[in-house]
Amino acid sequence: MSDLIESEYLYIHVPFCIKKCRYCDFYSQTNLSLIPDYVTALVREIGRRSQSTVSHPKGNAATVYFGGGTPSLLGPRQLETILQALDNAFGLCPQTEITLEANPGTLDEIHLKSFQGMGINRVSLGFQSFDPAQLSLLGRIHSIDDAVHAVEKVRTAGIxxxxxxxxxxxxxxxxxxxxxxxxxxxxxxxxxxSCYMLTLEPGTILHAMHGRGKFLPMAKSDQVDLFRAAAKYLKTCGWDHYEVSNFATQTCLRSRHNRAYWQMVPYHGFGPAAHSYAVKSDTDGSAVYERFWNAPDLNGYINALKTGDLPPSGSEILTREQRQMEYVMVGLRTSMGLNIKTGQNLWQNRFLTVFQTLMEDLENKELARRRDAGQRFVLTLEGWMRLDSIIASFVEKI
Structure with a gap:
C-alpha cells in the first residue's frame, strides 16, 4: 500500500445536472448559470486548501476524479482552469489517471477532443440501462442511441x-x-x-414515490439472484470482478481512484458536498485520522470563497473502532479482501484472536477463503451475496 500512501488522490464534485434523476441522492443543482461562479470558487478552494496541506513531491498526483452531478456540463476552458489549479497545487503528470463522469446526452465531440488534449484519459459514462422503459423510470435524459454514440465520440477523441x-x-x-x-x-x-443494484435512498424521487405507493421495488432476494447471474456471466466472458459492483477487462484497468477509497488512503475532496480524509500527527507524534467535508450548499460555497473564507464544513476524528469498522466494510467488498497484517496492526495484534472463529466458520461454509499464503481473507461470490450480514457479524465483534 506504500505506493498509494505516497501519492495524492483528488476528487472534484461538480454539483450540476440538467435534470435530477429519480434514484440519485448525490448533491446537485439544476441552475447551470452558477457554473462560472462555481469554477471561480473551486479554484480558490484548491489554492487555499493546498497551502495548508503537506504535499508530496510535485507531479505525484495519482488520480483526479470529476464526479457529480454531471461534470460533462463543464466546458473545455472551465475544465482546463480547474486542472491548471490542481497542477499548480499538487502537480499532475502524464501518468495521472484523470476521470470525467459524463451523461451520454451531454457530450460534444469537439469538447471531448479538447478534454483528451488537456490530460483527461478516462471517461465514466452513466448509461444505467439499454431499456427505454427503465431509462424513463430512472429519469434519465438520454436515449439508447445517445448512449451508443457517446462511446463512439469518446473513442474518436482518443480516449x-x-x-x-x-x-x-x-x-x-x-x-x-x-x-x-x-x-x-x-x-x-x-x-x-460498474453494475450497481438499485437502492432507494431517502430524499430521492423514487423513495418519495415508494412512500406514496407509486413505486414497488424488487425484493432483495431477487436482486441478489440478479447479482449472481451478472457476476457469473461476466466471469465467463473473462472479466475481472475486483469489487462487489466493479469489473475490469484487465487488472491494470481497475479504477485507481476508487482503489484509494477502498484501501483507506488519504484523499482530497473539493467542491460543495465533497469529502476528504487525512492522516495527521498529534502533538505527541501519534497519528490522528480525520474526515472532513464541505456542506452541500452551492450558494454558501460560492459566497464564502468570494470573501476569502473557506466554505461551510464539518469534520470528525475517527476513533479506533470507527477505523476498524470501515476497514472491514470496505475490505470485504473487494477481491483483495482483508490483509491480515494490516488487521493485526489495527487491532493491536488481536485481529486473529477476535475474528478467527468467525473466519473459520465462513471458510467452512465456502463463503470465504484465504489467499496469498494465508495473508489475505477474501469473500467468495456466495459470500458477497451475503455481504451485509457478514459485515454485521464482524461489526458485532468490534
Whole structure:
C-alpha cells in the first residue's frame, strides 16, 4: 500500500445536472448559470486548501476524479482552469489517471477532443440501462442511441479507457433481461463496468414515490439472484470482478481512484458536498485520522470563497473502532479482501484472536477463503451475496 500512501488522490464534485434523476441522492443543482461562479470558487478552494496541506513531491498526483452531478456540463476552458489549479497545487503528470463522469446526452465531440488534449484519459459514462422503459423510470435524459454514440465520440477523441455504469434490480427485471443488458454493453467494448443494484435512498424521487405507493421495488432476494447471474456471466466472458459492483477487462484497468477509497488512503475532496480524509500527527507524534467535508450548499460555497473564507464544513476524528469498522466494510467488498497484517496492526495484534472463529466458520461454509499464503481473507461470490450480514457479524465483534 506504500505506493498509494505516497501519492495524492483528488476528487472534484461538480454539483450540476440538467435534470435530477429519480434514484440519485448525490448533491446537485439544476441552475447551470452558477457554473462560472462555481469554477471561480473551486479554484480558490484548491489554492487555499493546498497551502495548508503537506504535499508530496510535485507531479505525484495519482488520480483526479470529476464526479457529480454531471461534470460533462463543464466546458473545455472551465475544465482546463480547474486542472491548471490542481497542477499548480499538487502537480499532475502524464501518468495521472484523470476521470470525467459524463451523461451520454451531454457530450460534444469537439469538447471531448479538447478534454483528451488537456490530460483527461478516462471517461465514466452513466448509461444505467439499454431499456427505454427503465431509462424513463430512472429519469434519465438520454436515449439508447445517445448512449451508443457517446462511446463512439469518446473513442474518436482518443480516449480508450471507457467505463460504463449500469443499474439493475428494477421492478420486473429478469435474469435474461439483465444478460441482454450486459451483452449490449459488451458489444461496445468498454474497459470497465460498474453494475450497481438499485437502492432507494431517502430524499430521492423514487423513495418519495415508494412512500406514496407509486413505486414497488424488487425484493432483495431477487436482486441478489440478479447479482449472481451478472457476476457469473461476466466471469465467463473473462472479466475481472475486483469489487462487489466493479469489473475490469484487465487488472491494470481497475479504477485507481476508487482503489484509494477502498484501501483507506488519504484523499482530497473539493467542491460543495465533497469529502476528504487525512492522516495527521498529534502533538505527541501519534497519528490522528480525520474526515472532513464541505456542506452541500452551492450558494454558501460560492459566497464564502468570494470573501476569502473557506466554505461551510464539518469534520470528525475517527476513533479506533470507527477505523476498524470501515476497514472491514470496505475490505470485504473487494477481491483483495482483508490483509491480515494490516488487521493485526489495527487491532493491536488481536485481529486473529477476535475474528478467527468467525473466519473459520465462513471458510467452512465456502463463503470465504484465504489467499496469498494465508495473508489475505477474501469473500467468495456466495459470500458477497451475503455481504451485509457478514459485515454485521464482524461489526458485532468490534
Amino acid at each position: 480508450e479507457n471507457i467505463s460504463l455504469d449500469l443499474i439493475y434490480g428494477l421492478p420486473g427485471q429478469t435474469g435474461d433481461h439483465l444478460i441482454r443488458e450486459l451483452d449490449a454493453a459488451l458489444v461496445l467494448m468498454p474497459a470497465h463496468l
